[in-house]
Each structure stands twice: as structure tokens, then as C-alpha cells.
Amino acid sequence: MKIENWSLRLRVFLFFAFLAAAAIAAVIAGLALGFSRLDVPEAADGFIFAGAISGFVILGVVAWIWLMFDENVAKPIQRLAGGLLASTHANVEDTIDDKTARYLGDLAPAARAITENLAATRNKLAETVAQETTRLIEEKEKLTALSAEMPYGMVLVSGLHKIAFYNGAAAELLSSDQAPGLDHSIFDFLRPRPIQSAYARLCAGEGGDGHVLPLTVATRHGGHVLSARMRLMHAPDEGDVAPPYVLTLDDVTSDLTIHAEREKLLSRLFATLRPSIASLQTTLAARDTDDDLRADPRLDAALVSEMAKLTKVIAALDTEYETGKAEWWPMAQVRSSELCDALTAQLQQDDIKLVAEAADAMVLTLDAVQIISLLSHLARHISRTGGRALSFLVSRDDAGGAMLALGWSGEPLSVDELENWLSETLDVGLVDMKGRDILEAHGTEVWPEFGPASRTVLKLPIRQARRLRRTPGDGRRAVTYDFDLLSRTPAKELMDTPLSDLSYVVFDTETTGLLPSQGDEVCQIAALRVVNGKVIENEAIDQLVNPERNIPASSTEVHHITNAMVKDAPTIDLAGQQLHSFARGAVLVAHNAPFDLEFFRKHEVRIGVKFTNPVLDTVLLSAIVFGQSEEHTLDAIADRLGVKIPPEARHTAMGDTMATAEVFIKLLRMAEKKGIITFGDALTEMRKHKRLLQDANASHAVDLA
Structure with missing residues (x-):
């Protein structure tokens, strides 16, 4: 081990130990030389006694000086170094404590002046950059909103087949038993062979000038069939032989099912008609060639019977056709509130006032243009015939669908008049589309x-509708991306992989107690993904867990989770599978990781998976950066790094996870500046502090696959 890699306090300790040893050795040598010249054997005891006294005095003085030096010089220098690192690489202000470094002369004021000047320069630079990038941010937000609302899934994939961008539609298409995430392999969600084949063909020069190929691919889970288009971002060249590509995805599973049903219906129709038609043709041919048969009543009865059978079959097939016809028309999912807003806006163009309300937040499956055109058409007729105080209500139907109700005050409407209105042609972008056709298309x-x-x-009534799950945010499907992932190089061995190239899952738990070995269990899990030094806001877990035991009142006072809150929550087997899937291919990060992981590792058989992910611990990272003698609670580290934890968020799984993620990102940057570049470097340094906390990687095989 190189001396320059030793900590300052260790080197100071060794210096004073060497000084004490040298002084004691000098005293012993002097006494031995004096005793040899005196040549009085009886004086040996006196010399030994004098040497022992001298040795103890030297040890005491040197130890006292070392303690004073360690407390007033070495530790302050270490704190000063940590503060400078925090200020430089973690954007923390006011990290220099003059009282701590009061014996360091001008060093502390000089360090404070540097940090203040750095903070002022950083603030000016940040202000300038913010002003210059405002327009770019606005354009990015517009592009993000546009991409989020696209009905087709869009995924940007690196040449290593790792996801660097996906929109909300893609997240819905790819999600089955596991949600997509940045830096995940696209092959975790889609079957690889069609994608690999299309990619190889495009790289070989197929696809024309646009480098585009259509393909059909199936999801790995859920059995959905997707129609896709693959487009290379650019042609392969010497600088980038594996260019990134864009996948545009559309779920055609239902379309294929509908097509198969129509083909099946046609096959049944022809299979049923052929024997009857052949029988009729044979009977009619016989009548034409034989006068006796033409007069035979049995032949007429046979013809009537065959015609009756044929009529019955055609009627049954027609009923089946009419029943399934509504499924064949392309429909979209429309929110009940959006339907109300669109109808109100349509009628305002004709100066017709309408009070519209969605009694239930629902998503309806329909052709919005057709339904709004039909309702507007009916509302105009009602208004012309004296109807007033028009209202429109979308509510839940008893049959499980939705009920659209257009009401008014005035004369009642006869069925005949309604049929006349429905027979009129409407402008819905198709030729000769009548109101009755719209109703039939929707069944x-x-x-x-x-x-x-x-x-x-x-x-x-609208047959297909479902309740809308309320989610936080503005209701838009989010876009998630990190274009820096496109330039990632192929992964190395874990120990040689730079920390900046790894993906992380920061997690925290709330539990029924502190003793997993004595029956305490998890009652809440939260997790966030960190990629390229940034928290991915749209990729998170915040899940209550049923611990299948009582939550003590003393624990509830800490995390505010009650037995009633977890009554219907998933148990540890389901929650553990969710966390394991979320963390696949990532390094797990926690504050005091052995404690949290023990709750999952003891249930690995029940969960059905092993938690063998590599682990980094913010307790040990803090010891590496700030020294083992400092306090390493989450609050203390957050305070040193300027991370604010709202009081209401402390001791909640997500609140602590967000704080741990911020702390981790800053500690990682500071550790890299101390020469800790790879995961192997971090593991080696963490294991030097095993007296503080056991490394969570020690008892389990590390696996990043």
C-alpha cells in the first residue's frame, strides 16, 4: 500500500509512534553505554529503573502531544479538507468552521475565502447559464409535452440496446410485470431476435436513405404483439459502428384478434353456405331436367326446408356480425372531462350554452370525433325546436360502462323525430356517415x-369505460430520458467499472422494529433510480407493505404507519419481487444497508429471488470522505452536505430515500476526487471502516447481471 494513500491521522499517529520509539531507544542506548563504562554490576537495577521511568515519561508526553495534535491539527485539517471537497464538488456553502480550525493559523481564513469566492463565482455562473438557457428549457418542455402525448410508443435505444429515452405510451406498452427504466436493456421487455435482425440489416445498409425498417415484435411478458418501425439515428461509420436507434411502437394485439375473428366469421359463413347452396343447385337442376320431379310436392318441401335452414343460419351469422361490428371500428381512449370540454366548445361556436359535467372520472373507449359530432348535431336540433337550459352529464353505468345524458327543458322528443335526426349525414371526415351509422359503429x-x-x-350508453386512477402531477404521461447514455461504452468487469458508469437504486424501508432476526418486518418500501449522477423522477417505488403482524405503537410514533394503512397492502413476497425487478442491473444504495437488506434476505425463499446486487452504503462513503471519527447519521451527513430534509418527510421511506439519494450523489463526486474511481476502489475503501459498519457485500456474492 502506498504511503500517500494513508489517511492524514494515521500518518500523524505513525510519526509520533516513531518519535516515541526513537526517544525510548535513545534513552536505553544512553543508559546501556553509561552502565558499561561504570562497570558496577550492582548498579544494574538502578539503570533499569531509570530507563523504565524515562520510557513511561516519554510515552506519556508523546501520547499527550499526539492527542493534542490529533484533536487540534489532524482532525481539523481532515474536517477542513472535507469541507473544501463539499464546497467544491457538492455545491455546499458555509462549510468552514473557524472554531474547529482555530489552531491552524491563517489556513482556516484562507480556506473560507476560497470557498466564499468559489460560491460567488458559481452563483454568477449559474445566473448567466440560467439566463442563456431559458429559451432552450422552454423548447425542451414543449418537446417533452408533445412526446408525452403521442399515442405511439417511442423508445430511443443505444447501440448497446440500452434505453436512453421513452415516452408515456412506451411505458404503458412495455410495462407488464416490470416497469421500464433508463439504462435497462430493451430485451428485458421485447423479444430480441426481431430487433437484432432488423438492426443488423439496417447497419448492413438496408432501409434506404432514411435507415428505416418495419418489424413486428412481441413483448417478453404479457403476450402483446407490437407493430414497430426501427430508424437508425445515423448510418454506421468508423466513429460509431453501433449507432443508436429509435423504435416506434403500436400495440396491434387487439387489431390482430379482431381480424382473426372476422376471418373466422367469414370462414364459418362460407362453410355453412356451401352445402346448402350445393343442395339447392342440385335440386333446382333436377327440376329443370325432369317434369315428374317438378310436380313432386316432396321436392318443393325439400326446397322450403333448405331455404328455411339457410335463412336461420344467415340470421344467426348476421346477429354475430352486428354484435362484433362495434369492435372492428378504430377507437381511442378519451377522458370524460375531455369529452365534456370538447362538446361545450363545439356548441359555443353556434352560441348554444351547455352545462357539462363528468360525475365520475372515467376513460371511455370511443371515436371522439364521431360521438361529439353526433351529440352536437342532436343538441342543435333540440335548440332549434325550442329546447333550453341544455345539460350534459357523463356518469357510471350500472352495466359497468358509461352513460352519456343530454338533457333539456322543453317539449319531449318523439322516437320518430329522433330517427329523422339520426338519418341525416354528419361531417365526421367520412362520406355518408349518418347518426345511425355512428351508433352502430359503437354498438x-x-x-x-x-x-x-x-x-x-x-x-x-358507451359500453367500454373504466374509472380513472388519480395520480399526482399534471396528468400527462411523462417523458423520461438521458441522452448521455447513448455514448456509454461496453460494460467492464464490475470491480473495474467506473462509479460514474453504474446505475443505482437508492432505497429505504420503514419497519415494525429494529430486530429482523426476532420477527420485525417491513411495512413500507421506497426506492429511486440514479443514472448518470441524476435522480430519475419518473422511476420510483413508494409502497406500503403488509407486515403480517401488529405494528407497535412505538414504531407508529416514528413513521406514522398504522395497522389500518397496511391492511390491504401487498405482503413482502410481492413487494420484494417489485423491488428486485426495479433494481435489476443496478447497484443498491442505502444508509446502513445491512439493516435494510436483512429484512429482504431473510425472505429470499418466499420472494423467489436472491438480493445479490452490489451494494454501496452512505455510512461508509461518508467515513471515506469525512473520516471515521465524524458522526455518520443521515441527519449529520445531510447537514454537512447542505441537504435539507423537511421534518414531515423524516422517517418516511420516500423522504429518507430522497435525502439519501441527494447525499449519495454528492458523496460519490467527492469520493471520485479522492481517487476512488471504480467500484473496486470504493469496495476496498469501505472495507477499511468495517469497525464502523459491516460491508453489505461481504456475505453475498456480488452480481450485476
Whole structure:
């Protein structure tokens, strides 16, 4: 081991130990020389006693000087170095404590002046950069919003087949038993052979000037069939022989099913008609050639029977055709609130006031243009015939779908008049599309009813609808990306992989107690993904867990999780599988990782997986950066690094996870500046502090596959 890699305090200790040893050796040598010249054997005891006293005095003085030096020089220098690192690489201000370094002369004021000047320069630079990039941020947000709302899934994949971008539609298409994430392999979600084949063909020069090829690919889980287009970002060249590519995805599973049903219906139709038609042709031919048969009543009865059978079969097939016809028309999912807004805006163009309300937040499967055109058409007729105070309500239907109700005050509507309105041609972008055609395309009907307070209501049910799950945010499907992933080089052996090239999952748990070996269990899990030194906001877990035991009141006082809150939550086997899937291919990060991992490792048989991910611990990283003698609680580290933890978020799984993630990102940058570049370097340094905390990698085989 190189001396320059030793810590300052260790080198100071060794210096004073050498000084003490040298002084004692000098005293012993002097006494031995004096005793040899005196040549009085009886004086030996006196010399030995004098040497022992001298040795103890030297040891005491040197030890006292070392302690004073360690406390007032070595430790302050170490704190000063940590503060300078935090200020330089973690953007922390006011990290220099003059009292701590009061015996270091001008060093502390000089360090403070450097950090203040650095902070001022950084603030000016940040202000300038912010002003210059405002327009770019606005354009990026517009592009993000546009990509998020695209109905087709879009995935940008590196030449190593790792995901660098995906929009909300892609997340829905790829999600089955595991959610997509940045730096995950696209082959975790889609079957590899069609993608590899299309990619090889494009790299070989197929696809024309646009470098585009169509393909069909199936998901690995869930059994969905996707129609896809692969486009290379650029042609292969010497600088980039494995260029990134874009996949555009559309789920055609239902389309293929509908097509198969139509083909099956046609096959049944022809298979049923052929024998009957052949029989009729034979009978009619016989009548034409034989006068006796023409007069035979049995032949007429046979013809009538065959015609009746044929009519019955055609009627049954027609019923099946009419039932399934609504499934064949291309539909989209529309929110009930959006339907209300669109109908209101459409009628405002004709100065017709409408009060629209969505009683239930739902997603309806329909052709929005057709339904809005039909409802607007009916509302205009109602207004022309004296209807007033028009209203529109979307509510949950008893059959599980949705009910659209268009109401008004005025004369009731007859069925004949309604049919006349439905027979008129509407402008929906198709030729000769009537209101009745729209209803048939949706497999539904419309009828008038008497409503409350002498009002009349037109009822129009929509068969396919589901309740909308309310989620935080602005309701848009998010876009997730990190284009720096496109330039990643092929992965090395784990120990030789730079820390900056690894993906991390920072997690935390809340538990029923502190003793997993004595029956305490997890009652909440939170996790965040960190890629390229950034927290990926759209990739997270925040899950309550049923511990299958009582949560003590003393634990509830800490994390505020009650037995009622976890009653219907998933148990550890499901929650553990979710965390394991979320963390695949990543390094696990936690504060006091052995504690949290023990709750999962004791249930590995039940969960069905082993938690063999590599592990980094913020406790040990803090000891590497700031020294083992400092306090390494999450609050203390966060305070040193300027990470603010809101009081209401402390001791919640997600609150602590967010704080740990921020702390980890800053510690990682500081550790790299101390020469800790690879995962192997970090592991070696962490194991030097095993007296502080056991390394969580020690008892399990490390696996990054």
C-alpha cells in the first residue's frame, strides 16, 4: 500500500509512534553505554529503573502531544479538507468552521475565502447559464409535452440496446410485470431476435436513405404483439459502428384478434353456405331436367326446408356480425372531462350554452370525433325546436360502462323525430356517415326519457369505460430520458467499472422494529433510480407493505404507519419481487444497508429471488470522505452536505430515500476526487471502516447481471 494513500491521522499517529520509539531507544542506548563504562554490576537495577521511568515519561508526553495534535491539527485539517471537497464538488456553502480550525493559523481564513469566492463565482455562473438557457428549457418542455402525448410508443435505444429515452405510451406498452427504466436493456421487455435482425440489416445498409425498417415484435411478458418501425439515428461509420436507434411502437394485439375473428366469421359463413347452396343447385337442376320431379310436392318441401335452414343460419351469422361490428371500428381512449370540454366548445361556436359535467372520472373507449359530432348535431336540433337550459352529464353505468345524458327543458322528443335526426349525414371526415351509422359503429343506441323537473333526457350508453386512477402531477404521461447514455461504452468487469458508469437504486424501508432476526418486518418500501449522477423522477417505488403482524405503537410514533394503512397492502413476497425487478442491473444504495437488506434476505425463499446486487452504503462513503471519527447519521451527513430534509418527510421511506439519494450523489463526486474511481476502489475503501459498519457485500456474492 502506498504511503500517500494513508489517511492524514494515521500518518500523524505513525510519526509520533516513531518519535516515541526513537526517544525510548535513545534513552536505553544512553543508559546501556553509561552502565558499561561504570562497570558496577550492582548498579544494574538502578539503570533499569531509570530507563523504565524515562520510557513511561516519554510515552506519556508523546501520547499527550499526539492527542493534542490529533484533536487540534489532524482532525481539523481532515474536517477542513472535507469541507473544501463539499464546497467544491457538492455545491455546499458555509462549510468552514473557524472554531474547529482555530489552531491552524491563517489556513482556516484562507480556506473560507476560497470557498466564499468559489460560491460567488458559481452563483454568477449559474445566473448567466440560467439566463442563456431559458429559451432552450422552454423548447425542451414543449418537446417533452408533445412526446408525452403521442399515442405511439417511442423508445430511443443505444447501440448497446440500452434505453436512453421513452415516452408515456412506451411505458404503458412495455410495462407488464416490470416497469421500464433508463439504462435497462430493451430485451428485458421485447423479444430480441426481431430487433437484432432488423438492426443488423439496417447497419448492413438496408432501409434506404432514411435507415428505416418495419418489424413486428412481441413483448417478453404479457403476450402483446407490437407493430414497430426501427430508424437508425445515423448510418454506421468508423466513429460509431453501433449507432443508436429509435423504435416506434403500436400495440396491434387487439387489431390482430379482431381480424382473426372476422376471418373466422367469414370462414364459418362460407362453410355453412356451401352445402346448402350445393343442395339447392342440385335440386333446382333436377327440376329443370325432369317434369315428374317438378310436380313432386316432396321436392318443393325439400326446397322450403333448405331455404328455411339457410335463412336461420344467415340470421344467426348476421346477429354475430352486428354484435362484433362495434369492435372492428378504430377507437381511442378519451377522458370524460375531455369529452365534456370538447362538446361545450363545439356548441359555443353556434352560441348554444351547455352545462357539462363528468360525475365520475372515467376513460371511455370511443371515436371522439364521431360521438361529439353526433351529440352536437342532436343538441342543435333540440335548440332549434325550442329546447333550453341544455345539460350534459357523463356518469357510471350500472352495466359497468358509461352513460352519456343530454338533457333539456322543453317539449319531449318523439322516437320518430329522433330517427329523422339520426338519418341525416354528419361531417365526421367520412362520406355518408349518418347518426345511425355512428351508433352502430359503437354498438350502442340512443333513446329519450323523461327526466326530473319536467326535463327530457337523451340517453346514450358507451359500453367500454373504466374509472380513472388519480395520480399526482399534471396528468400527462411523462417523458423520461438521458441522452448521455447513448455514448456509454461496453460494460467492464464490475470491480473495474467506473462509479460514474453504474446505475443505482437508492432505497429505504420503514419497519415494525429494529430486530429482523426476532420477527420485525417491513411495512413500507421506497426506492429511486440514479443514472448518470441524476435522480430519475419518473422511476420510483413508494409502497406500503403488509407486515403480517401488529405494528407497535412505538414504531407508529416514528413513521406514522398504522395497522389500518397496511391492511390491504401487498405482503413482502410481492413487494420484494417489485423491488428486485426495479433494481435489476443496478447497484443498491442505502444508509446502513445491512439493516435494510436483512429484512429482504431473510425472505429470499418466499420472494423467489436472491438480493445479490452490489451494494454501496452512505455510512461508509461518508467515513471515506469525512473520516471515521465524524458522526455518520443521515441527519449529520445531510447537514454537512447542505441537504435539507423537511421534518414531515423524516422517517418516511420516500423522504429518507430522497435525502439519501441527494447525499449519495454528492458523496460519490467527492469520493471520485479522492481517487476512488471504480467500484473496486470504493469496495476496498469501505472495507477499511468495517469497525464502523459491516460491508453489505461481504456475505453475498456480488452480481450485476
